[in-house]
Structures are given as structure tokens and as C-alpha cells.
Amino acid sequence: MARPTPISHLPLGALRGFEAAARLKSFTAAAEELHLTQSAVSHQIKTLEEALGQPLFHREHRKVALTDAGFEFWRVVRECLKRLDHGILRARAYGNPASLIVAVEPAFASRWLVPHLHNFRRLHSDIDLWLYSTDRDVDWDTDEVDIVIERGSSDAGPDTRWLIPGDHVTPHASPDLVKGLDEPARLPELTLLHDETDEDWHAWFTSVGLRNLDPTSGPTFSDCHHSLLTAEEGHGIALASWFLAADARQAGRLAAPFPELVLDTPGYTITTVEEPTTAAMIRAFTTWIENQVQETIERND
Numbered sequence: 001m002a003r004p005t006p007i008s009h010l011p012l013g014a015l016r017g018f019e020a021a022a023r024l025k026s027f028t029a030a031a032e033e034l035h036l037t038q039s040a041v042s043h044q045i046k047t048l049e050e051a052l053g054q055p056l057f058h059r060e061h062r063k064v065a066l067t068d069a070g071f072e073f074w075r076v077v078r079e080c081l082k083r084l085d086h087g088i089l090r091a092r093a094y095g096n097p098a099s100l101i102v103a104v105e106p107a108f109a110s111r112w113l114v115p116h117l118h119n120f121r122r123l124h125s126d127i128d129l130w131l132y133s134t135d136r137d138v139d140w141d142t143d144e145v146d147i148v149i150e151r152g153s154s155d156a157g158p159d160t161r162w163l164i165p166g167d168h169v170t171p172h173a174s175p176d177l178v179k180g181l182d183e184p185a186r187l188p189e190l191t192l193l194h195d196e197t198d199e200d201w202h203a204w205f206t207s208v209g210l211r212n213l214d215p216t217s218g219p220t221f222s223d224c225h226h227s228l229l230t231a232e233e234g235h236g237i238a239l240a241s242w243f244l245a246a247d248a249r250q251a252g253r254l255a256a257p258f259p260e261l262v263l264d265t266p267g268y269t270i271t272t273v274e275e276p277t278t279a280a281m282i283r284a285f286t287t288w289i290e291n292q293v294q295e296t297i298e299r300n301d
Contacts, residue, residue, distance in 0.1 A: 191236035
């Protein structure tokens with residue numbers, strides 16, 4: 001091979017050409033997707049192979065296949081390009097002076113905030129929201145956000161207040177699945193659905209005095225939104241937030257067979273970072289969400 005090209009000198013187009021060829025298993029198809037010539041894509045991949053010092057593809061008649069090194073490199077490039085595309089979209093949001101960036105826990109976003117956003121848009125069509133769905137703690141030094149909604153903690157600062165002061169979990173399932181279910185000791189007859197929250201079936205069984213049942217069987221999901229969707233489909237019973245399941249209960253998609261048997265959980269806080277350019281928009285959003293949350297709570301008392 002020719003003298004290697006330093007990785008730092010590689011054009012971004014070479015990585016995009018490689019990723020497309022690896023995904024589509026064809027230099028020609030990659031060229032069509034990227035609006036390039038087939039020879040341009042071939043040259044990009046050759047440049048990458050020279051920089052890495054080894055082949056990335058097995059060339060076969062009319063098709064290509066990744067080498068082991070090529071497959072490993074493709075995994076890295078694919079993830080990097082996804083992150084770069086996401087970063088570009090987030091950067092573009094700052095070009096809109098009427099936008100707010102709201103960081104929110106994924107389950108809260110999916111189960112409550114997103115289904116209610118049309119009401120905010122109806123009242124404030126001049127404000128564009130950018131929802132940043134994340135489970136991790138916001139880094140105030142690096143994350144550019146205006147509002148954060150997350151599970152509450154005892155160390156709330158001066159810019160943080162309770163949005164939902166307290167919540168609790170109790171079993172939820174489709175109404176048909178729990179029809180005739182008359183005592184919690186029969187719950188293990190159903191498929192228990194788990195998620196990665198701290199308030200699990202073991203804690204709930206203990207809190208209601210059922211200590212001799214197996215609380216571990218059944219599938220596990222990364223967040224309660226997916227366990228609740230599975231419960232709505234009638235494929236099991238989930239231990240779910242009373243607040244986050246409220247809309248599904250009201251619509252008849254979920255039922256709580258033992259609403260008096262609950263395990264208390266933290267509520268949600270809202271934190272705002274006001275700047276002169278965003279203060280009015282933040283006040284509009286916080287006023288709206290506090291009113292909407294209160295309506296949900298009152299409907300479910």
C-alpha cells in the first residue's frame with residue numbers, strides 16, 4: 001500500500017462512504033445514496049484502508065463483504081456518525097430564538113409529556129420545544145438546556161421545585177387480564193413485567209406483606225414505558241407509577257386491580273435556567289405544565 005494517510009486528515013466523506021457501503025454491502029448502492037460516483041466511493045474506502053493499514057472489505061463479484069477489521073470499524077463509525085448527526089440537529093436548534101430545550105426522563109416524556117404537548121402548542125404556537133430525552137444526570141457545565149424534568153431528590157437547589165411532590169406504584173394490566181383477580185397473592189399466576197426503576201416487585205410484595213412469593217420471573221425492560229405498553233397489550237402485569245399510567249387508565253387501556261396497595265416513590269422536580277432571552281418562554285412552559293399536571297392529578301384522585 002501507499003504511504004498511510006493520517007487518520008486526522010481523513011475527510012468526513014470517507015467515513016460516510018464507508019458506512020454506507022458497509023450497510024448496503026455495495027459500493028454502487030452507497031454511491032447512489034450519497035449522490036456520488038461509484039469510483040468516488042471506491043477511492044474513499046481505499047483511502048481509509050491505506051490509513052488503517054489493512055483491508056476493510058472482501059471484494060466479490062458485484063458485491064462486497066466486510067472483513068473482521070472492517071466490521072469492527074463499521075460499528076465505531078456508525079455510532080460516531082449517529083452522534084455527529086444528533087449534535088448537528090441540536091446545534092441547529094440554537095439558531096431558533098424562540099426555542100426551549102427541555103431535558104426530561106424518557107418514561108415521563110413518553111407516558112405523559114409527549115401526549116399532552118399538543119395543548120402547549122395550541123396555546124403557544126410561537127415557542128418551539130426541543131425535547132432531550134435522557135436518563136442521565138444533566139451536566140450543567142456542558143449540557144445546554146433550559147428546563148430539566150426528573151425524578152425528585154432531597155438536594156433540590158434554589159432553581160428547582162416540585163412538579164409532582166410524590167407518587168406511588170401499584171400493579172397495572174389490561175382490564176381483561178385482571179378481570180376476576182381478587183387477591184394480590186394470585187399475581188404470580190400472571191407474567192410479571194419488570195423495568196429498571198428502584199421500586200421493583202420484591203419491594204412491592206414486601207410492602208403489602210407478601211414475603212413468600214417469587215417476584216423475579218418475567219421479562220425486564222429498560223424503562224417503564226415499554227413495560228406499560230406490554231401490559232396494555234395484555235401480555236403481563238406491570239408495577240407502574242400511578243401518575244404515568246393515568247392517561248392509559250382513563251382511556252381504559254390499563255386497570256389497577258389493587259389501587260389501595262401502593263409503594264410510595266419520589267415525585268418529579270422541574271429545574272429552570274433562565275436567561276434574558278428565554279425567561280418569558282420558560283415562564284409560559286412552567287405555568288402550562290404545572291396546570292396540566294394538576295389536572296391529571298385531580299382527575300385521578
